[in-house]
Amino acid sequence: MDVTGQIKQLTWVEYSQQWILFWSQPRRQCEGFSQKVQSDWDLQDYSGGCRRNVPLQCQINSSSAQTKPDKFYTMAGVRLPDNARGAVGASLKECEQVCLKSCSCDAYTYNTTGCFIWSGDLVNLQEQYSGNGVGTLFLRLAASELQDPKKNKAVIIGAVVGGVAAILIILAVVFFFLYQKYRLDRTLRISKTAGGTLIAFRYSDLQHVTSNFSEKLGGGAFGSVFKGKLPDSTAIAVKRLDGFHQGEKQFRAEVSTIGTTQHVNLVRLLGFCSEGSRRLLVYEYMQKGSLEVQLFPGETTALSWAIRYQIALGTARGLNYLHEKCRDCIIHCDVKPDNILLDDSFVPKVSDFGLAKLLGRDFSRVLTTMRGTRGYLAPEWISGVPITAKADVFSYGMMLLEIISGRRNADHGEEGRSTFFPTLAASKLHEGDVQTLLDPRLKGDANPDELTRACKVACWCIQDDESTRPTMGQIVQILEGFLDVNMPPVPRSLRALGESPDVINFSDLSSSQTSQTENSTTSQTHSATSGNSHFQSS
Numbered sequence: 401m402d403v404t405g406q407i408k409q410l411t412w413v414e415y416s417q418q419w420i421l422f423w424s425q426p427r428r429q430c431e432g433f434s435q436k437v438q439s440d441w442d443l444q445d446y447s448g449g450c451r452r453n454v455p456l457q458c459q460i461n462s463s464s465a466q467t468k469p470d471k472f473y474t475m476a477g478v479r480l481p482d483n484a485r486g487a488v489g490a491s492l493k494e495c496e497q498v499c500l501k502s503c504s505c506d507a508y509t510y511n512t513t514g515c516f517i518w519s520g521d522l523v524n525l526q527e528q529y530s531g532n533g534v535g536t537l538f539l540r541l542a543a544s545e546l547q548d549p550k551k552n553k554a555v556i557i558g559a560v561v562g563g564v565a566a567i568l569i570i571l572a573v574v575f576f577f578l579y580q581k582y583r584l585d586r587t588l589r590i591s592k593t594a595g596g597t598l599i600a601f602r603y604s605d606l607q608h609v610t611s612n613f614s615e616k617l618g619g620g621a622f623g624s625v626f627k628g629k630l631p632d633s634t635a636i637a638v639k640r641l642d643g644f645h646q647g648e649k650q651f652r653a654e655v656s657t658i659g660t661t662q663h664v665n666l667v668r669l670l671g672f673c674s675e676g677s678r679r680l681l682v683y684e685y686m687q688k689g690s691l692e693v694q695l696f697p698g699e700t701t702a703l704s705w706a707i708r709y710q711i712a713l714g715t716a717r718g719l720n721y722l723h724e725k726c727r728d729c730i731i732h733c734d735v736k737p738d739n740i741l742l743d744d745s746f747v748p749k750v751s752d753f754g755l756a757k758l759l760g761r762d763f764s765r766v767l768t769t770m771r772g773t774r775g776y777l778a779p780e781w782i783s784g785v786p787i788t789a790k791a792d793v794f795s796y797g798m799m800l801l802e803i804i805s806g807r808r809n810a811d812h813g814e815e816g817r818s819t820f821f822p823t824l825a826a827s828k829l830h831e832g833d834v835q836t837l838l839d840p841r842l843k844g845d846a847n848p849d850e851l852t853r854a855c856k857v858a859c860w861c862i863q864d865d866e867s868t869r870p871t872m873g874q875i876v877q878i879l880e881g882f883l884d885v886n887m888p889p890v891p892r893s894l895r896a897l898g899e900s901p902d903v904i905n906f907s908d909l910s911s912s913q914t915s916q917t918e919n920s921t922t923s924q925t926h927s928a929t930s931g932n933s934h935f936q937s938s
Contacts, residue, residue: 404429404446454542458503468543470500472508475537479529480509481522489515499540507539577608598659599671603678610638618690620738622755627685635685636670640678648674655681658754661726665718667741667751686749688742691799695737695806702841707746708803709850713879714748715740719796720872722753723789730754731787735795736776737802775809779864779893790866796875797861801825804854806839822862826890829855853878859888860934874935886934 401407406429410419433450435441440448457470487508489495495515499505504519525537607613610628617625623641630636655672662668673680688694691711694703703711715735722730732739732753739752778794780787801809801822809821825837834855838846857878863869870878870885877883 403444452542454544456503456540456542470540471543471546472496472499472538473541473546475527475539477528477530477534478537479524479526479531480516480533480535480537481507481518481525483520483523484509484516484518487515487517496538499538505540507537509535509537511535598656598669599682601671601673601680601682603673603675603680606638606673606680606682609636613638613640618738622752628682635687637683637685639681639683641680651679654754657728661722661730661754663718663721663725664747665714665749666721666753667749683751686741686751687744688746691737691740691742691748691803694742694746695802696808702806702839703746705838705842705846705850709847709854709879710746711740711742711748712800712803712854713876715750715799716796716872716875716879718748718750719792720876722750723792723872729789731789732792732795733787734776735792735799737799740799778866780866788866789872790869793861793869793872793875794866796872797858797869798822800854800858800861804837804839804851804858806841820894822859823894825855826859826888826894829859830887830890849881850879853881853885856885856888859890860885862891862894863888864891864893868934870935878935883935888934 406424406426408421409423410421412418413420429435429446430450432453434453436448436451440446457468487495487498489498489510492510495508495510495517498515499508499517502517502519505517506519507522508515508517510516522539606628609630610626613624613626615627617627617637619625623639626638626640628636628638651674652672655669655674659669659672667686668684669681670684671682673682719732719735722732730753732750734752734755735750739750741749741751743749776795776798778787778791780791798809805821805825807821810819828834828837834852835844835848837855838844838851857870857875860868860870861875874883878885
């Protein structure tokens with residue numbers, strides 16, 4: 401034992417020639433108390449000893465009504481200290497009062513032999529004692545150092561009630577999510593049993609699988625698309641339609657028609673939601689996103705020619721299925737890179753087909769004002785003539801030119817002027833210089849026959865007179881190499897654009913201007929290009 405009052409055990413370390421402390425007791429010299437004079441302790445002078453953390457009430461010399469009297473801490477089964485002093489007290493309560501009246505009294509005990517009190521140091525007090533002199537000691541402490549039994553009980557009750565309530569809330573939340581998962585699983589099982597029937601989702605189910613629509617994949621004039629995951633880990637894309645005014649019965653009928661339209665090059669519709677004014681469509685998720693993202697990413701990456709040709713051919717097959725293989729012809733009306741999605745193997749899938757019929761007049765109104773769509777619209781959209789499947793052919797041709805060049809058809813130069821790529825493409829095709837039309841990032845790495853074929857198809861697709869444009873079925877055969885194609889004429893509208901470079905594209909012309917252009921060129925173009933004799937079996 402050293403001057404600190406601690407029992408210490410040290411070991412001698414030979415190589416350092418010093419004692420190393422590895423055990424001491426008590427760990428803190430004034431455990432349960434405070435240093436009496438802190439400055440002396442800092443100087444390693446421990447002679448002042450320790451003092452109570454909170455002085456006894458009688459030592460404060462305060463008569464305030466708020467000052468609580470001292471209380472006693474019960475220590476049962478201890479060896480009573482030495483130097484007890486007898487006191488007059490006929491009961492435990494009287495013995496307590498005797499101790500409280502004396503400021504020097506530190507503890508008391510009451511047993512069959514009477515009342516005894518202690519003043520000063522409690523010498524030889526031992527806990528967990530079973531020999532002679534064992535008893536119960538009541539140690540005097542300031543009231544603030546002892547918890548109020550009533551408050552302690554209230555805290556315990558509050559903690560128990562709060563804990564039980566928290567457990568019940570957690571169980572309720574877990575049960576709710578398990579029930580939601582069970583209900584959704586059951587819906588999916590019923591759908592699979594019914595042979596791929598569209599799933600009628602609840603809005604709350606779609607909120608759950610999309611984490612409350614937190615991960616947005618994209619959006620446009622017709623709504624926003626969010627990523628989600630079904631309980632079986634199937635990734636989905638949820639399209640939330642905006643500004644939808646169609647009745648529920650008609651909506652379900654149109655969705656049912658779209659759901660039965662399935663092809664390897666069409667995005668599959670998995671289900672829908674129709675609750676109140678909410679209308680949502682649930683599609684399979686495409687890992688590579690849209691052609692828009694993959695085709696114009698910048699200078700770092702570029703799709704190979706083989707993949708581009710695969711995308712062009714697959715898209716044509718998908719549109720051909722919509723036009724010619726369905727019970728009723730489905731005109732897409734919004735063919736553009738943003739609506740061509742790619743799976744993990746870059747297989748193209750046409751998305752948003754059927755929206756034109758689903759949305760009705762609102763679709764046409766919004767379509768002709770969308771900045772990202774106008775450059776792909778056929779002239780008949782502006783002139784007001786009836787829309788046929790050939791409108792999709794025109795849009796496909798515009799998109800095919802972008803697939804070939806890797807650039808947007810209307811590029812803005814450094815001086816703010818725009819160059820219209822289809823005009824350049826038609827000119828270079830007639831000059832026999834199609835290599836200059838290829839995306840420069842490919843460095844000429846393309847099949848020359850496929851490149852020429854694709855350029856011819858694109859220029860035939862964007863003819864002013866819709867009757868001279870090929871069908872999507874013919875386009876598929878040409879790209880597959882089963883049909884030969886003649887050299888297309890330069891559309892009169894493109895020649896006009898070449899002579900007047902301030903005009904960008906069809907969509908920037910007014911309706912009257914477009915009509916005038918068509919009226920002045922239709923007879924000449926039609927006589928030069930009428931019929932389908934330009935596409936012959938090879």
